[in-house]
Amino acid sequence: MSVAPFVVLACGNPSRGDDAIGPALLARLATWLDEEGLADAFELIEDFQFQIEHALDLKDRCAALFIDAGEHTPAPFALCPVDAHAPPSHSTHAISPAAVLAVYHRVVKAPVPTCDTLCVCGESFELGDGLSPAAAAYIEAAWPALQSWCREAVCAGTENEKA
């Protein structure tokens, strides 16, 4: 069974304040991809945290994007390539996108897709809280960048097919 060429993985717990940033952006993205007729080209994966098995979700993809909330990270957001050579963190209950990529590299032994991280700054992560006003504003700021990433991924994929 063939997989969609692009995958967007978002993580976070919707019941813990700004940890809902990832799921909120993913839900919005699903609607937009449908409207744009791009839904078949993307697989959207939501989880509470990034984990080792997500390495398998990168297999046979052209590009992948990890979306997560950040604490003490640049506001409103940072969109940058995943550094596959970054030292793996000592994980608590999650692993970083770089560690997912490292697991992929060691376990799957196949060409690594282009991987980026969209890290949107959050401020409050308490149980039962909704999104903070700041996080809501940061999501609005990040949304055009997310749309652009998807459009560019599709264009790059189309050009590769032509080549």
Added chain:
Amino acid sequence: MSYHLETAEHPERLRRVAIDPVSRVEGHGKVTLLFDEANKVQQVRLHIVEFRGFEKFIQGRPYWEVPVMVQRLCGICPVSHHLAASKAMDHIVGARRLTPTAEKIRRLMHYGQILQSHALHFFHLCSPDLLFGFDSEVGKRNIVGVAEKHPETARRGVLIRKFGQEAIRITAGKRIHGTGAIPGGVNKSLSVAERDLLLKDAYQIVGWCRDAVHLARELHETDPALYNSFGIFRSHTMSLVGPDGAMDLYDGRLRARDDQGGIYFDNVAQADYAKLIQEEVKPWSYMKFPYFRALGNEQGWYKVGPLARVQNCDSIPTPLADAERREFIDYAGGTPMHAALGYHWTRMIEMLHAAETIKDLLHDPDLLGGDLMVTGPRGSEGVGMIEAPRGTLIHHYQVDENDLVTMCNLIVSTTHNNQAMNEAIRHVARRYLYGREVTEGLLNHVEVAIRAYDPCLSCATHALGKMPLTVELRDPDGTLVHSLSRN
């Protein structure tokens, strides 16, 4: 009540070392150690930030929302909470006995959860310590280091976990926020295609799980002096067992044994848990300390989880896992094993049992049935209990005539093991830290003892940019003397 090394006589005169947060456990915890002028440890405490009000969060919600809402308690074992809440709410809708299809779908979901959780813990949270050594180079002591040095071990860990996640996805409807179990049953059964998707890999998974048991056993046999004594803590044990005394991780009645293996209580209905268990609050920890009421808070603590379950049951109802259980019992020499690292071996026996159970269930035609729900006389109170990956999980609810939850009490596995984890790290501190300079490797020994219990600290939040581990040494007056970071 205070135990040796729990509270120092003059903490203001002691040097403080904090391990904050504990790495490679679920959520966040902190260990504080107080040292005197001679570097002798005088106080050791594990602090855990628990649910932070989830029980209040649930109050006022309609009961049918609860099995979905409680999945947000924990990002690593949402399925256990989903099923425990569903079992409790079965009593509210009067579902005294589920249909065969509903019960087997739930069991498949649960054993998928056991499989994926145990695989994650052994292969990727603990194998770095076990394969490289507690004092090994910290830069290699992680999952990527394992993948580099032991690529097949790491690959199997990923694929076993993925298989468990697939069982969850197929039974719950999706990877997370699943709605598969609902009060009174389930909302879907398996299609033939879904069953076959799992079945094609099931036998391979059983084989790999058996290999994993042998790996854990070899680690014990290679260094029995370490494995048989590290973090040892003698206590009672508690778990659910089936009606014939066999291991049953989905349902059963409560059994406890004393530290010598004798039956302390048996055949206790889940709804009667509060008659047996009391929770003590200590001023220095957010997490409560449960103990057996009849024994009091000085003698009544107990362990739950794989080490308790494998030794608490009379048998395991799948042949390969039961053979491994007997080998473990023989190795322990006729008395229960209480060493913390015994959790790893028994966890792998349970993982094998989960794989065998999934394989057997996939051959059961009831999984494809269409009779999914039952109801009966409406109730107002329900207790749902399940053996989650980390131990006995208790959900208790009361619901009013408007279908709203008025009371919620949760006792999670990590809470049962609170005293045990504290005692384990005190044992390690006495043995490895007493009178010595503190190094990262020595501090990791403390963390190894905690990780053996696979504590789930219920903080389903995570965010990029958080500092994974900080170690602080402070003077008696609180002045920061030295700080270590693993980042």
